[in-house]
Amino acid sequence: MAGDQQRARERDGDDTLIARTAGGDERAFAELIARHGDRIAALARHLLGPAADTDDIVQESFLRLWTQAPAWRPGGAQVSTWLYRVASNLCIDRLRKPTATALDTIAEPADPRPRPDQDHAASRAAMRVEAALQQLPPRQRMALVLCHFEELSNIEASELMGITVEALESLLARGRRTLRHALEDERAWLIAALRDGGMEAGREIRHG
Amino acid sequence: MAEDSNLERLREVVAAYGAEPDRWPPDERGALEPLARALDTASWIAEERELDRLLDAAPGARMRAGLADDIIAAARTTARAIPDKVVTLRTPPRVPHIAASLLARSGPATVLAASLAAGLWLGATDQIETLINGEPLGLAEFAPGFSDEDSLSLEAFDTFSATMSLP
Numbered sequence: 001m002a003g004d005q006q007r008a009r010e011r012d013g014d015d016t017l018i019a020r021t022a023g024g025d026e027r028a029f030a031e032l033i034a035r036h037g038d039r040i041a042a043l044a045r046h047l048l049g050p051a052a053d054t055d056d057i058v059q060e061s062f063l064r065l066w067t068q069a070p071a072w073r074p075g076g077a078q079v080s081t082w083l084y085r086v087a088s089n090l091c092i093d094r095l096r097k098p099t100a101t102a103l104d105t106i107a108e109p110a111d112p113r114p115r116p117d118q119d120h121a122a123s124r125a126a127m128r129v130e131a132a133l134q135q136l137p138p139r140q141r142m143a144l145v146l147c148h149f150e151e152l153s154n155i156e157a158s159e160l161m162g163i164t165v166e167a168l169e170s171l172l173a174r175g176r177r178t179l180r181h182a183l184e185d186e187r188a189w190l191i192a193a194l195r196d197g198g199m200e201a202g203r204e205i206r207h208g
Numbered sequence: 209m210a211e212d213s214n215l216e217r218l219r220e221v222v223a224a225y226g227a228e229p230d231r232w233p234p235d236e237r238g239a240l241e242p243l244a245r246a247l248d249t250a251s252w253i254a255e256e257r258e259l260d261r262l263l264d265a266a267p268g269a270r271m272r273a274g275l276a277d278d279i280i281a282a283a284r285t286t287a288r289a290i291p292d293k294v295v296t297l298r299t300p301p302r303v304p305h306i307a308a309s310l311l312a313r314s315g316p317a318t319v320l321a322a323s324l325a326a327g328l329w330l331g332a333t334d335q336i337e338t339l340i341n342g343e344p345l346g347l348a349e350f351a352p353g354f355s356d357e358d359s360l361s362l363e364a365f366d367t368f369s370a371t372m373s374l375p
Contacts, residue, residue: 045269172224
């Protein structure tokens, strides 16, 4: 309930900000980036993996928002949903490219960014989970990313993907089953590593 | 009977959304949560809870520091959508030389007059286009010194047309 109220407040705020952005107010545009930028970055990271240029997805998504702001209709699409849709489509375009397809065949893509806790078992476990996520078929991965990581409702996620709620649930269930099987042999050390430290690291980053 | 169908639905919901009730469809939580509590030790719920914990550990991401400034800087040079009710002119195939040269060397008043002249010429040759939702213009090619974002609002065009006696 509190979450619904917060979303309503966010939406009201977004409507005001997009109206000001339409008039060329750069501070309002900056506020929209501050509100939604990290979530778009996380969406891109989860959909494309650690080797992808998530900055590029974030920048392109917000430039499209800037471009379209003057034609924005109040009461229509939510800014967050619109951004998710644009960013998802950009990610899908990347996945369709041959280089992106080749990435899917790599078992454990390395994160190019240095992490202070790189040597920790929890960090390695987190990277292993991410690698398994990248092995999922794109639509299963997208369903999981939208519902689990971005915490969209089933209705929001299904609308964004252009499918029914039933089809979404099918993708989610298949994705989770595939992930569980992929990680089955490593389950013991993964759970132990995450329990001993850093298990919530990813979640803290996501929710800032 | 209802309990059986609830159990079946609980299995579907947990398989799709995981073991945390907060992630379930809100309109189903009330019916399914008590049943899930009663079955809390069931292996299939425990397995999904474990997968939830693994997923929660997957690295997230944040925007690079400074990216917002880069986006705003890029936005300053990015053309924007044209709101409704705007008259825009597509690049015409041919423009009378006199109109183009007039526009290239003109002040605002001359520009407006030249725009009308060009519009009349285009209208006469059936080449004027009124685009309700707007599309990128080729006005720069049509009139040197203008950018492609330049346009003439419908209201301004009507007002201007009304004040002119057309031949």
